Amino acid sequence: MPLNLAVALFCATASLFAIAGADDPYRFFNWNVTYGDIYPLGVRQTGILINGQFPGPDIHSVTNDNLIINVFNSLDEPFLLSWNGIQQRRNSYEDGVYGTTCPIPPGKNFTYILQVKDQIGSFYYFPSLAFHKAAGGFGGIRILSRPRIPVPFPDPAGDYTVLIGDWYKSNHTDLRAHLDLGKKLPFPDGILINGRGPGGASFNVEQGKTYRLRISNVGLQNSLNFRIQNHKLKLVEVEGTHTLQTTYSSIDIHVGQSSSVLFTADQPAQDYYIVVSTRFTNPVLTTTATLRYSNSAGPVSGPPPGGPTIQIDWSLNQARSIRTNLTASGPRPNPQGSYHYGLINTTRTIRLANSAGQVNGKQRYAVNSVSFVPADTPLKLADYFKIGGVFRVGSISDNPYGGGIYLDTSVMNADYRAFIEIVFQNDEDIVQSWHLDGYSFFVVGMDGGQWTAASRNQYNLRDAISRCTTQECGT
Numbered sequence: 001m002p003l004n005l006a007v008a009l010f011c012a013t014a015s016l017f018a019i020a021g022a023d024d025p026y027r028f029f030n031w032n033v034t035y036g037d038i039y040p041l042g043v044r045q046t047g048i049l050i051n052g053q054f055p056g057p058d059i060h061s062v063t064n065d066n067l068i069i070n071v072f073n074s075l076d077e078p079f080l081l082s083w084n085g086i087q088q089r090r091n092s093y094e095d096g097v098y099g100t101t102c103p104i105p106p107g108k109n110f111t112y113i114l115q116v117k118d119q120i121g122s123f124y125y126f127p128s129l130a131f132h133k134a135a136g137g138f139g140g141i142r143i144l145s146r147p148r149i150p151v152p153f154p155d156p157a158g159d160y161t162v163l164i165g166d167w168y169k170s171n172h173t174d175l176r177a178h179l180d181l182g183k184k185l186p187f188p189d190g191i192l193i194n195g196r197g198p199g200g201a202s203f204n205v206e207q208g209k210t211y212r213l214r215i216s217n218v219g220l221q222n223s224l225n226f227r228i229q230n231h232k233l234k235l236v237e238v239e240g241t242h243t244l245q246t247t248y249s250s251i252d253i254h255v256g257q258s259s260s261v262l263f264t265a266d267q268p269a270q271d272y273y274i275v276v277s278t279r280f281t282n283p284v285l286t287t288t289a290t291l292r293y294s295n296s297a298g299p300v301s302g303p304p305p306g307g308p309t310i311q312i313d314w315s316l317n318q319a320r321s322i323r324t325n326l327t328a329s330g331p332r333p334n335p336q337g338s339y340h341y342g343l344i345n346t347t348r349t350i351r352l353a354n355s356a357g358q359v360n361g362k363q364r365y366a367v368n369s370v371s372f373v374p375a376d377t378p379l380k381l382a383d384y385f386k387i388g389g390v391f392r393v394g395s396i397s398d399n400p401y402g403g404g405i406y407l408d409t410s411v412m413n414a415d416y417r418a419f420i421e422i423v424f425q426n427d428e429d430i431v432q433s434w435h436l437d438g439y440s441f442f443v444v445g446m447d448g449g450q451w452t453a454a455s456r457n458q459y460n461l462r463d464a465i466s467r468c469t470t471q472e473c474g475t
Ligand SMILES: *[C@@H]1O[C@H](CO)[C@@H](O)[C@H](O)[C@H]1NC(C)=O
Pocket: 032, 033, 034, 072, 074
């Protein structure tokens, strides 16, 4: 069955300039972004390093912390970092995408001032311009619960960031040039786990103990399946929501998504394969890392366990089974289920269809036929300072109409506190991720075929997951 639509509900709230919450703790970071040689697949490549590291350093924080991150751009190109899943309440100017924040010029620095207000969970940061993500510059972000807020599982013995993603031996400037020649992205050369190729990464555990993995897909295009030989994965959190704790033998993570799983090292003491493979591709790309028991009697043995490959139903069923634990606390002591999103009337429906095609000989991607062109002035600044001629509200329609792709600085407006239904429609043959920057939304439905008003009867209006990135498989 083709799976080509996903429906999200979200609430639009205002974004105004705001300063950090003065009473909450501060954490300071000084980051130097440089080029450096990396060898993730055994060949030398130009990577983007942060303080000499690839992937970049993790950000550890607690709900409501203020993060002050001074970033020096030592590259030869403008650079911007975006904080995937951080909600930037009244603070969208720090979000680090072209529409909100000026790029940091080469040789200059900029200090991001964020507050992880009312958030918990697992996220990551990445460079949002110029295909820099294909060279590195990404890292994990975790937001722990405040000490008195109950977490619906015991403290794990260890808590690891696991960044997985497809990878190319070509550098980011060559990949960019490839698209500008009108070609699509080639098939990747490999998959990396924490910046390492096959057999490179390892995770140490003690027999009998339970560990948390915060897995994010930081790749460019491919949906990935994650599994551990002979071990079950218990899903506990998805992009800041505590989930029903369901156990899976493997889990799909689509581009831009983050999930936390728990697993117990309950097997005979030896080493085991951690496997990540591409979904919906032919051939299937696979990579491994090592799970190492502290009292390990020997190396990994047997073939790495297989996972789902092209089965779409499997992925759809798993996605539908990911639901909110309504009685667990989120960032606040009250249960997550006390916000009854299903009782709120939607005030507007937006249908967004993605497409791919050539414009002026270059490979371009579009939403409702518009391929976004950045303006010289970030849109939020043009809006705030009332600078005319930068963008036109309504320059993208609320519905697809099937026309050819054209270039525009597309801007859609939303009313403050409007509760919006968004239907994502994918008629392409690869999986799409849709990310709403700075917002979480409830993924109330996902199915094949065309959306109609009758599709609403199938919505999950009770315990859908609230997240910032949803997938949509192609036809
Ligand atoms: C960043 O690193 C480069 C290369 O090591 C160095 O030349 C430069 O001085 C560093 N900049 C800062 C601000 O630390």
